[in-house]
Amino acid sequence: MKSSSPPPFCKICPSKALLFLLHVFTFSSTAYATEVELTTAAQNDLIDQLPGQPCPVNFTQYSGYVTVNATAGRALFYWLQEVQGGSTVSDSAPLVLWLNGGPGCSSVAYGASEELGAFRINSDGETLFLNEYAWNKVANILFLDSPAGVGFSYSNTSSDLYNFGDNNTAWDSYAFLLGWFERFPKYKYREFYIAGESYAGHYVPQLSQIVYEQNKGVKNPIINFKGFMVGNAVTDDYNDYIGLFEFWWNHGLISDETYQNLKLLCPMDSSEHPSKACNDAIDTAYNEQGNIDPYSIYTPTCKKTIGKRRQLRAGYRLMFGGYDPCTETYSTEYYNRPAVQKALHANVTSIPYSWQTCSDIVGVYWGDSPRSMLPIYREIIAAGLKIWVFSGDTDSVVPLTGTRYSIDALNLSTVTSWYAWYDGxxxxxGWSQVYKGLTLATVRGAGHEVPLHQPLSGLILFEHFLEDKPLPSNNKN
Structure with missing residues (x-):
C-alpha cells in the first residue's frame, strides 16, 4: 500500500550538465565510446530533473520526439529509462520497447507511471516515488506513445487522428525505431525486444513482424531483434471472445441466458468492430456485472469520476489491486503540469488539447484490425525468435481463458507441462507451460496490468523472459 503522505524528495538534483558528465565519464574504460556515441539530439533529450522526483537516482533518462512522417508532421513521443547502475551497465543491458494498447492509450500513462516504470505518482499529483520493482533494474526500457494523437505524440495533419489502424501504426512505430537508433547509436546491434499488453497484443507482433522481415538478408542488423513478450493480449478474435464469455460465466458475472446469447451473437464478429447485436449483448453483460472493475474483478473501484466507461476493446480503465484505485487522476494532473511537460521536452508544439491517459479520438475511429495475430506468431516461431505470453488471472477484459484458447490453436508441442512457479x-x-517456440505464464492474483497488481511476480517474469529461463518451480523463500 502506498503511504497517504508523499515521501521526502530532493528539491535540488544534479544539473543536466553534471548528469551528462557523470553519464559520459563514469567508469573511464567506456567513457570515450559513450561520449562519441551520444549524439547532439540525444544530449538535448537528456532529462535534467522531473518535478517532484526523488533523487539521486542511479540511472539516466531521456525523452522527446522522433519525426515519423515529415510531410504530415507526425512525431512520436518516447521516454527512455536506462538500466539502473550507471553507464557501464546500460552499455551492455538489453533494450526493451514497451507499448500500451487501447487502441489510443498512452504508454507513459500506464506502462511508465502505473506498472513497470521507475517512478509512480503520489496522490498529490505533484511528486513521484520510486518503484521498487521497476523493470529498468535489469534492462533499458523505452516507452513509446503510439500512434500520433496518443499521449504527447502528435500530428500536424488533424485528419490523421481519424484514420489510424493497425497497419499505419506499425509502420510509424518502425519509422520511429529507425530514427531513434540514429539518435542513440550506442543501442545499435544491442539485444532488442518488444513488449506490451492488451491491444498491444496487435501492436507487438505486427511491429515484430516488420522488424524481422526488414532484417532478412542483413548479416548484422542494426535492430538486433530477439523476440517479443505480451501480457493479457488481444490475440485472436474468435478465441478471445469464446474465452471472454466463458470467463464471465465461470466467475458468476453474467447469467446463463446472457452467456448463451454472447456465444451465439459475437464469436464471428471483429472485436474492434462488433455487430449491433453483439454490442447489445455485451451491454447486457456489463449491466449484469454491476459496478466492478472488469480489469481486476476482485479489487475496489475508484470512487472518483475518472471518465466514461470504455467499450470492451476500445480502451483502458484504471485498475489497482491493493493500491490506490484512483491513480489515473494523479497522472492526468501530473502530466498536464507545464513544468512536467518542459522537463520531459513534451508538448513542444502546444497541442490544442489536454494530455489524456487515453485519446477520445484515436481508437474510436480505428480502421484496420486483423482478426488474428496467430499467423504472425507462426512466422516468428518458425524464425526461431523468442515469444513469451503472460496473463494476469483476474482480468475479465482479455482473460486467461481466451489466451489459452489462442495458444491451443497454434498446435505447438509441449516441452514442459503445466507447473506452479514461485515468487521467492x-x-x-502463477502457473506456466513451455511449448516448442513459446512460453505461457499466468500471474496469480493479477489483473490486466500485471506489473501493477503483482509487481514482484512481474519483475521475476520479465527477468526470466530476458534470460529465456523457465520460471522457478522450487518453493524457496
Missing part, C-alpha cells in the same frame, strides 16, 4: 517468498506466483 514461498508463494505461488
Amino acid at each position: 517468498t514461498g508463494e505461488v506466483g
Whole structure:
C-alpha cells in the first residue's frame, strides 16, 4: 500500500550538465565510446530533473520526439529509462520497447507511471516515488506513445487522428525505431525486444513482424531483434471472445441466458468492430456485472469520476489491486503540469488539447484490425525468435481463458507441462507451460496490468523472459 503522505524528495538534483558528465565519464574504460556515441539530439533529450522526483537516482533518462512522417508532421513521443547502475551497465543491458494498447492509450500513462516504470505518482499529483520493482533494474526500457494523437505524440495533419489502424501504426512505430537508433547509436546491434499488453497484443507482433522481415538478408542488423513478450493480449478474435464469455460465466458475472446469447451473437464478429447485436449483448453483460472493475474483478473501484466507461476493446480503465484505485487522476494532473511537460521536452508544439491517459479520438475511429495475430506468431516461431505470453488471472477484459484458447490453436508441442512457479517468498506466483517456440505464464492474483497488481511476480517474469529461463518451480523463500 502506498503511504497517504508523499515521501521526502530532493528539491535540488544534479544539473543536466553534471548528469551528462557523470553519464559520459563514469567508469573511464567506456567513457570515450559513450561520449562519441551520444549524439547532439540525444544530449538535448537528456532529462535534467522531473518535478517532484526523488533523487539521486542511479540511472539516466531521456525523452522527446522522433519525426515519423515529415510531410504530415507526425512525431512520436518516447521516454527512455536506462538500466539502473550507471553507464557501464546500460552499455551492455538489453533494450526493451514497451507499448500500451487501447487502441489510443498512452504508454507513459500506464506502462511508465502505473506498472513497470521507475517512478509512480503520489496522490498529490505533484511528486513521484520510486518503484521498487521497476523493470529498468535489469534492462533499458523505452516507452513509446503510439500512434500520433496518443499521449504527447502528435500530428500536424488533424485528419490523421481519424484514420489510424493497425497497419499505419506499425509502420510509424518502425519509422520511429529507425530514427531513434540514429539518435542513440550506442543501442545499435544491442539485444532488442518488444513488449506490451492488451491491444498491444496487435501492436507487438505486427511491429515484430516488420522488424524481422526488414532484417532478412542483413548479416548484422542494426535492430538486433530477439523476440517479443505480451501480457493479457488481444490475440485472436474468435478465441478471445469464446474465452471472454466463458470467463464471465465461470466467475458468476453474467447469467446463463446472457452467456448463451454472447456465444451465439459475437464469436464471428471483429472485436474492434462488433455487430449491433453483439454490442447489445455485451451491454447486457456489463449491466449484469454491476459496478466492478472488469480489469481486476476482485479489487475496489475508484470512487472518483475518472471518465466514461470504455467499450470492451476500445480502451483502458484504471485498475489497482491493493493500491490506490484512483491513480489515473494523479497522472492526468501530473502530466498536464507545464513544468512536467518542459522537463520531459513534451508538448513542444502546444497541442490544442489536454494530455489524456487515453485519446477520445484515436481508437474510436480505428480502421484496420486483423482478426488474428496467430499467423504472425507462426512466422516468428518458425524464425526461431523468442515469444513469451503472460496473463494476469483476474482480468475479465482479455482473460486467461481466451489466451489459452489462442495458444491451443497454434498446435505447438509441449516441452514442459503445466507447473506452479514461485515468487521467492514461498508463494505461488502463477502457473506456466513451455511449448516448442513459446512460453505461457499466468500471474496469480493479477489483473490486466500485471506489473501493477503483482509487481514482484512481474519483475521475476520479465527477468526470466530476458534470460529465456523457465520460471522457478522450487518453493524457496
